[in-house]
Amino acid sequence: MSSADQAVEATNDQLIQSTDPEHPANLIPELCRKFYNWGWVTGTGGGTSIRHGDHIFIAPSGVQKELMKSENIFVLQWPTAKYPAEARNYIRKPLKLNPSACTPLFLTAFEQGAGCCIHTHSQWAVLVTLLVEREKGPDACFEISTIEQIKGIPRGKGKGMLGYHDTLSIPIIDNTAFEEDLTSGLEAAMKKYPDTYAVLVRRHGIYVWGDNVAKAKTQCESLDYLFQLAVEMHKLGLPWVK
Numbered sequence: 676m677s678s679a680d681q682a683v684e685a686t687n688d689q690l691i692q693s694t695d696p697e698h699p700a701n702l703i704p705e706l707c708r709k710f711y712n713w714g715w716v717t718g719t720g721g722g723t724s725i726r727h728g729d730h731i732f733i734a735p736s737g738v739q740k741e742l743m744k745s746e747n748i749f750v751l752q753w754p755t756a757k758y759p760a761e762a763r764n765y766i767r768k769p770l771k772l773n774p775s776a777c778t779p780l781f782l783t784a785f786e787q788g789a790g791c792c793i794h795t796h797s798q799w800a801v802l803v804t805l806l807v808e809r810e811k812g813p814d815a816c817f818e819i820s821t822i823e824q825i826k827g828i829p830r831g832k833g834k835g836m837l838g839y840h841d842t843l844s845i846p847i848i849d850n851t852a853f854e855e856d857l858t859s860g861l862e863a864a865m866k867k868y869p870d871t872y873a874v875l876v877r878r879h880g881i882y883v884w885g886d887n888v889a890k891a892k893t894q895c896e897s898l899d900y901l902f903q904l905a906v907e908m909h910k911l912g913l914p915w916v917k
């Protein structure tokens with residue numbers, strides 16, 4: 676390790692030390708424990724990142740997310756370069772750990788003004804991506820209507836929440852061999868669907884973001900509920916869209 680890296684590691688512990696349970700360095704491990712119990716981040720997959728002022732808090736890669744501690748958290752100075760990875764401005768790097776492979780995807784959500792982004796490997800999310808026809812290619816979307824929980828999802832930034840009679844549409848992008856390579860697909864989906872707060876990844880999971888942690892979490896919960904409901908409706912032969 677270079678002396679510059681050692682300095683980043685050694686000098687910036689204050690960035691992740693707080694007695695406030697709402698501090699991102701405390702909140703990320705706490706949220707990941709909940710997400711693990713909900714089947715969202717099992718087997719090291721998935722994770723979450725929070726923007727707090729001009730700092731981005733990111734979990735390490737390939738670790739048991741439910742066992743993560745605040746001292747394992749990376750901190751980036753915001754704004755930062757998305758590419759290449761070496762150009763990112765880390766102001767705290769835990770020794771012997773790498774930042775999450777989801778980092779460029781989380782940064783894409785922060786570029787949209789998000790305060791928190793959650794990535795899950797929920798089986799319900801994966802199942803709906805398998806049930807929506809593949810032939811639709813870049814136009815593939817999961818759609819559901821006339822279910823009360825749709826009201827938990829925003830209509831778009833500053834546009835209020837969807838109503839009971841609205842149709843919720845979540846774009847689906849194809850998976851790639853490496854998590855980082857999903858970034859261009861996520862960017863394209865955000866451009867095509869500027870009001871969306873989530874993008875499904877076929878055979879992989881979902882990215883959900885929100886203006887703050889509470890909104891990202893509740894939106895992710897509402898979507899997971901709707902995906903599970905949709906799978907159960909499909910088993911009963913019931914249509915998702917009236």
Ligand SMILES: CSCCC(=O)C(=O)COP(=O)(O)O
Nearest residue numbers: 719720721722736737775776
């Ligand atoms: C078995 S998990 C494969 C990688 C992945 O999809 C993921 O979300 C985890 O990435 P990270 O680098 O944050 O561990």
Ligand SMILES: [Zn+2]
Nearest residue numbers: 720721854880
């Ligand atoms: Zn993943």
